[in-house]
Each structure stands twice: as C-alpha cells, then as structure tokens.
Amino acid sequence: MSMVLRALIVDDEYPARMELRYQLSQFPDVEIIGEATNAREAMTLINALDYDVIFLDVQMPGMTGIELARSLKGRAVVPKVVFVTAYENYAVSAFEIPATDYLLKPIEADRLAETIQRLREAKAASAGEGRPEKTGEAERPSAEARPQLSFLLCEKDDKQIPLPLNEIVYIFSEGYNVYVQTYSDRLLTRHTLQELTERLPSTQFFRSHRSYIVNIYQVKEISPYFNGAYIMKLKDKEHSEVIVSRANVKRMKELFSLG
Numbered sequence: 001m002s003m004v005l006r007a008l009i010v011d012d013e014y015p016a017r018m019e020l021r022y023q024l025s026q027f028p029d030v031e032i033i034g035e036a037t038n039a040r041e042a043m044t045l046i047n048a049l050d051y052d053v054i055f056l057d058v059q060m061p062g063m064t065g066i067e068l069a070r071s072l073k074g075r076a077v078v079p080k081v082v083f084v085t086a087y088e089n090y091a092v093s094a095f096e097i098p099a100t101d102y103l104l105k106p107i108e109a110d111r112l113a114e115t116i117q118r119l120r121e122a123k124a125a126s127a128g129e130g131r132p133e134k135t136g137e138a139e140r141p142s143a144e145a146r147p148q149l150s151f152l153l154c155e156k157d158d159k160q161i162p163l164p165l166n167e168i169v170y171i172f173s174e175g176y177n178v179y180v181q182t183y184s185d186r187l188l189t190r191h192t193l194q195e196l197t198e199r200l201p202s203t204q205f206f207r208s209h210r211s212y213i214v215n216i217y218q219v220k221e222i223s224p225y226f227n228g229a230y231i232m233k234l235k236d237k238e239h240s241e242v243i244v245s246r247a248n249v250k251r252m253k254e255l256f257s258l259g
Helices: 014-024 039-048 065-071 091-096 109-127 193-199 246-256
Strands: 005-010 030-036 053-056 080-085 101-104 151-156 159-164 170-174 177-181 186-189 205-209 212-215 219-224 230-234 241-244
Touching: 005 014, 005 039, 005 109, 014 030, 014 109, 030 039, 030 193, 039 053, 039 065, 039 151, 053 065, 065 080, 065 091, 080 109, 101 109, 170 193, 193 205, 193 212, 205 241, 205 246, 212 241, 219 246, 241 246
Parallel strands: 005 030, 005 053, 053 080, 080 101
Antiparallel strands: 151 159, 151 186, 170 177, 170 212, 177 186, 205 212, 219 230, 230 241
16 A cells, blocks of 8 residues: 655645645545645644645745745654745755755646655655565554644634644534634644544544544533434534444444443
C-alpha cells in the first residue's frame, strides 16, 4: 500500500487554496490536513503537526513564503516545500533553500502529477521502501510517525485556540471545513476528520458517521433510529443529535457496553 503524503496548503487567496485543494484531491495518496492564509498561521500548524509537504505561495502579507521556508531549516522534521506562485522570478531563491519543486499558476495537471511523483519517491526513499522485504511478521508503522493529539488546535476570529480534548463535545464536517463543537461554542479546525480519527484517543472519541466524531463522555442519551442506525443526544448547550450509522453501531455498543 502506498504511503499517504500529508500536505499543508499556504496561500492568502481563498480561490487559489480551493483550486489547489481540488487538484490535489485527484491523487488518492495526498491528504490535505491543513490550510493557512499566511506564514504566521502556517508556522502554528507546522509546530503542531508533522507534514510531508507544504504547498507554499511566495507573496503573502507579512513573512513571504521564501522566508518561511528558510525558517524551517534546522528543525527535527523538515517538510518538503513546493512553491506555488504566479511569478517566475523567485525560482532561483526557491531552489537555493532547496525546494522540491516550483509550480507556476495556473498549475497544469501533468506538471502537478510530476511533482506528486517526485514527492512519493522522496518519501519512499526516506522510509527505505527500496530495501528488500523482510520475512516474517510485517513491520508496523512507528507510533511516533502519527503522534496522538493531546489538544486540538482550533481557530476563531483570527485567533489560534489550543482546545483541551475534554472540552470537545463532537466534531463534524460541513463542505470543505471541519468544526469542533464545545458546550456553547463552535470552532474551526484545519485537521481532517480522517486524521482526527487516527490521532484522537480511540477510548474517548468515536467516529459515529463519516461526517461526525463524538466524545463518548459527552453523550447524554442513545436511541434507536431507523434501518439499524442510532441517534446520540449530546451534552452541549443545544443538546445536539448526532447519527450513528449502521456500520458503526457494533463499535458503539462495545464502547458503551450495550447488549
């Protein structure tokens, strides 16, 4: 199975981020687990998570993309950098950093495919995929590769909020965005639901549906729904109701010791 490339998109223009997100969605092994509108936001996300690649605009308010990429040198884990810009004249500076690639907007599909293949090869080389396979039990991924979250980084009113996990009632996706519901507030997070499913404690957080993750300690009531599904009423101010899809009912019953 191919390894997933965990990507961060950094661009101050919303249409540009959405276009790149769409183009990257054509590659099943690319997972976008963060977006930032400037270098300051990007650095906060980079400090919180390990990314394989940053798709980075050059000209942004405040610190430029070139300056951000230079500031990453010397870190224990340095993501690959792919510059995405409308300007050709920064290419020399970009490859001095060095950057993995330099893409000009609008990005051509074939050109992006070349970049993704280059990133795949770099990750495979760093992981030693080219080595002969070992006999016996297959090696398991190191737990350090995807460390468990101890808090969830959220956003509200241009502020970064490190939210303690016990304050989360549930998490849900809406369009391109993922939101975190607390008792009385709703916050945006740049994580994807899939990443949160992997990195939140499985003894506390339950993926009840493809669009929802629930903190099981914030469940007030559980009721049968229809076609084998269930509904959870939660302990937030609005007593939100979240569906448990039929495919996830077995796991729900295990978590709550239901017969």
